[in-house]
Amino acid sequence: MIIESSDQVPRTTLLKRFPVPRNFNVAPESRIERGRTWPAPVGATRLKAFDVYRYDPDADGNPRLDTFEVNLDDCGPMVLDALIWIKTKVDPTLAFRRSCREGVCGSCSMNMDGTNWLACTRFISDMGTPATIYPLANMRIIKDLVPDTTHLFAQYEMIEPWLQVKTPDPERERLQSPEERTKVDGYYECILCFCCTSGCPSHWWNGDRFLGPAVLLQAFRWLADSRDEATGERLDGLEDPFRLYRCHTILNCTRTCPKGLNPGKAIAEIKKMIIERQI
Ligand code: SF4
Ligand code: SF4
Ligand code: FES
Numbered sequence: 001m002i003i004e005s006s007d008q009v010p011r012t013t014l015l016k017r018f019p020v021p022r023n024f025n026v027a028p029e030s031r032i033e034r035g036r037t038w039p040a041p042v043g044a045t046r047l048k049a050f051d052v053y054r055y056d057p058d059a060d061g062n063p064r065l066d067t068f069e070v071n072l073d074d075c076g077p078m079v080l081d082a083l084i085w086i087k088t089k090v091d092p093t094l095a096f097r098r099s100c101r102e103g104v105c106g107s108c109s110m111n112m113d114g115t116n117w118l119a120c121t122r123f124i125s126d127m128g129t130p131a132t133i134y135p136l137a138n139m140r141i142i143k144d145l146v147p148d149t150t151h152l153f154a155q156y157e158m159i160e161p162w163l164q165v166k167t168p169d170p171e172r173e174r175l176q177s178p179e180e181r182t183k184v185d186g187y188y189e190c191i192l193c194f195c196c197t198s199g200c201p202s203h204w205w206n207g208d209r210f211l212g213p214a215v216l217l218q219a220f221r222w223l224a225d226s227r228d229e230a231t232g233e234r235l236d237g238l239e240d241p242f243r244l245y246r247c248h249t250i251l252n253c254t255r256t257c258p259k260g261l262n263p264g265k266a267i268a269e270i271k272k273m274i275i276e277r278q279i
């Protein structure tokens with residue numbers, strides 16, 4: 001399914017899929033403690049509570065969950081608006097990434113009420129009370145809601161995500177027919193937010209060697225491009241028990257993609273191409 005307008009983005013709060021207590025089996029120094037409750041703004045009548053994960057590597061102490069009362073009459077409708085409101089009006093030390101604020105740059109991905117999504121396309125009205133905001137899971141945290149994506153972008157670089165050709169350059173563009181162009185639909189739209197990879201159990205256990213759904217979807221985007229002439233080399237690089245075959249079709253990735261893409265299908269298509277070239 002390709003989301004073609006913001007009206008199609010699911011607005012209902014999704015079920016919390018992993019109701020295991022956050023601190024279950026966690027080392028004492030990593031347990032999330034109850035943090036500070038910041039007072040509600042004076043005179044505000046329409047308030048919404050946000051429990052926000054805080055972690056400062058330069059301070060002693062465990063991560064904590066701070067509670068902020070956001071004045072909805074003074075704030076935009078999206079979760080990202082609430083975070084900007086908190087940072088501007090209450091605590092300027094709150095760290096999070098954002099750029100485009102319209103679901104294009106992929107930088108504001110985080111875990112909201114138990115679901116990975118983009119803060120700029122999640123309505124506050126779809127959040128529980130209190131709304132719970134954590135960084136993406138299964139990543140080292142730099143500060144507060146900012147995960148370290150160094151490893152994920154190193155994996156992305158491994159698939160050489162650019163057009164590779166062997167034939168001489170034509171005088172003008174390398175053309176595609178409209179039919180060939182549609183083959184990359186559902187793949188070129190990926191914004192590398194890594195909501196899917198953060199939600200993939202196989203990447204939790206084998207993330208050092210399994211490329212994960214975001215990178216594999218991107219790999220298929222180049223395999224599906226009629227102009228690319230490195231199909232054999234690309235498949236050679238992916239045909240590996242860990243890089244590709246640690247995907248067990250659990251499909252958490254497809255369920256959580258805020259762009260409505262289907263990384264599980266892309267991975268299945270790569271496996272199909274590898275089988276077909278053996279026949
Ligand atoms: S389908 Fe594969 S890539 Fe997607 S969540 Fe499951 S194991 Fe991970
Ligand atoms: S496939 Fe979807 S969830 Fe995964 S990185 Fe791309 S846009 Fe984000
Ligand atoms: S700010 Fe760019 S996707 Fe949310």
